[in-house]
Amino acid sequence: MHFMTAGESHGPSLTGILEGIPAGLQLNIKSINQKLADRQGGYGRGNRQKIEHDQVKITGGVRHQITLGSPIALTILNRDHKHWKEIMDPNSSATSQNTLRKVTRPRPGHADLVGGMKYHHRDFRNVLERSSARETAMRVAIGAICEQLLQQLGIQIVGYVKQVGSIKADQKQNLSVEQINHEITKNDLRILNQEKVEPIHHLIDRTKRDGDTLGGILKVIVDNVPAGLGSYVSWDTKLDGKLAAAVMGVNAMKGVEIGEGFEAASKFGSQVMDPIDWQKKKGWFRDSDHLGGFEGGMTNGMPLVVQAAMKPIPTLYKPLKSVDVNTKQISKANIERSDVTAIVPASIVVESVVAIELAKSITETFDGSNMDRLKQQVTSYRKELLNF
Ligand SMILES: Cc1cc2nc3c(=O)[nH]c(=O)nc-3n(C[C@H](O)[C@H](O)[C@H](O)COP(=O)(O)O)c2cc1C
Ligand SMILES: C=C(O[C@@H]1CC(C(=O)O)=C[C@@H](OP(=O)(O)O)[C@H]1O)C(=O)O
Secondary structure, X not given: OEEEEEOOOOOOEEEEEEEOOOEOOEOOHHHHHHHHHHHOOOOOOOOHHHHOOOOEEEEEOEEOXXXXXXXXXXXXXXXXXXXXXXXXXXXXXXXXXXXXXXXXXXXXXXOHHHHXXXXXXXXXXXXXXXXXXHHHHHHHHHHHHHHHHHHHOOOEXXXXXXXXXXXXXXXXXXXXXXXXXXXXXXXXXXXXXXXXXXXXXXXXXXXXXXXXXXXXXXXXXXXXXXXXXXXXXXXXXXXXXXXXXXXXXXXXXXXXXXXXXXXXXXXXXXXXXXXXXXXXXXXXXXXXXXXXXXXXXXXXXXXXXXXXXXXXXXXOOOOOEEEOOOXXXXXXXXXXXXXXXXXXXXXXXXXXHHHHHHHHHXXXXXXXXXXXXXXHHHHHHHHHHHOO
């Protein structure tokens, strides 16, 4: 299974192609669009989200909402493009250099300067349009298809916010994915500790007034994953490594942890390893899940727990020092319309990329050509594990 996306933030649209989804998967397009709407939400977003109304249009690989096994082609329109037509139209030549509104003062923390150096773009718009997290809308659409595949195999996944700036938003430990989803649906937020919502909103308001930005920590949990996805035999077959790469590939992620991650480093082995247990009905399981469901690069049958640290948004309304690429004068960095924080949408994006990696692993471990056959194979593999 593999996918590719294309499209600039203020270009006409985002395009995605996803190959390797089995034939016969019944898609729920409404629920793909719901995921896209969720990604647009969250306190602290900028005004762009008032313009966009993300909905996926499928133009290949699907008939009457059932996958064909052929590559799935997807489009999401950028409604904002109509305001950027003169600057961003791919098909017409620029009428004059002035219409391009060039970006010449690179923003610290964004891809502007190094992207410009590497591709020799002296108008940093040529970099920022693609490095923008607008592209994550397409990864969420593709992830939503993968989540639907996982759901049909009994695997459930959820992403939510653990921390915004320095405020912890998750104090409910050991909830199942179902319970977390229930909480999220109830309060329409991905912040589990309701008492913290108001302080978090105040922090975001204050930060916005100061022209500053915030990051945070987000968490993804996956339930009912069969043991044995991924492998210990070679470094590049380890599924925890693939997940970490996919999560780090999301804009603004600076750290990934599996299970207790960095915290485990300061504990004793007896506090971190998960004792092995067995019951006739349940088969093999662990008494705890400190290792986040991974041993030897393989899933071990316990819930997968992945956390990611998102840095604060790099564009600052009170900009930091920069240098103009043309005049070499020290000046303030460019300001582009921006979010104060995007931790809620990021939790959905990270959930989506985890779903993509898991769907990839499952369709490669078992026969991924047809959904019914895949279901049969996963069911019989689960039985085999129970009787091991
Ligand atoms: C959902 C989401 C929304 C984002 N919104 C913004 C934004 O409004 N302004 C901004 O400067 N960066 C934003 N970012 C972060 C930048 O895209 C990111 O920092 C930049 O591409 C540089 O990449 P790096 O941080 O991974 O090094 C956002 C990231 C995500 C995941
Ligand atoms: C467009 C989205 O996020 C954008 C990500 C982003 C960045 O630099 O990453 C910068 C902003 O772009 P704009 O200047 O157009 O408002 C965000 O709005 C989106 O998430 O749909």
